[in-house]
Amino acid sequence: MIATTIEYQKAQEELKGLEARLHRLEQSHPAGAKGFTKAGIRKMIARLHEELAVYEGSEEARQPESK
Helix, strand or coil: CCCCHHHHHHHHHHHHHHHHHHHHHHHHCCCCCCHHHHHHHHHHHHHHHHHHHHHHHHHHHHCCCCC
8 A cells, every 4th residue: 555655656657667568568469469468467557546546535635625
């Protein structure tokens, strides 16, 4: 779980790297090829999105509303 701003930034960097890796795989291997690898990367991306969302939600809950 992401608990600090530093971990949040690292997770965002990891997410960008995974998205770039997935894009390269999709370019070099057409549909059907390397399916397990692409599926695994998509699962890692989804997990990071979930963790980032939880952290962002907790940050919003900690911040007082400014009007």
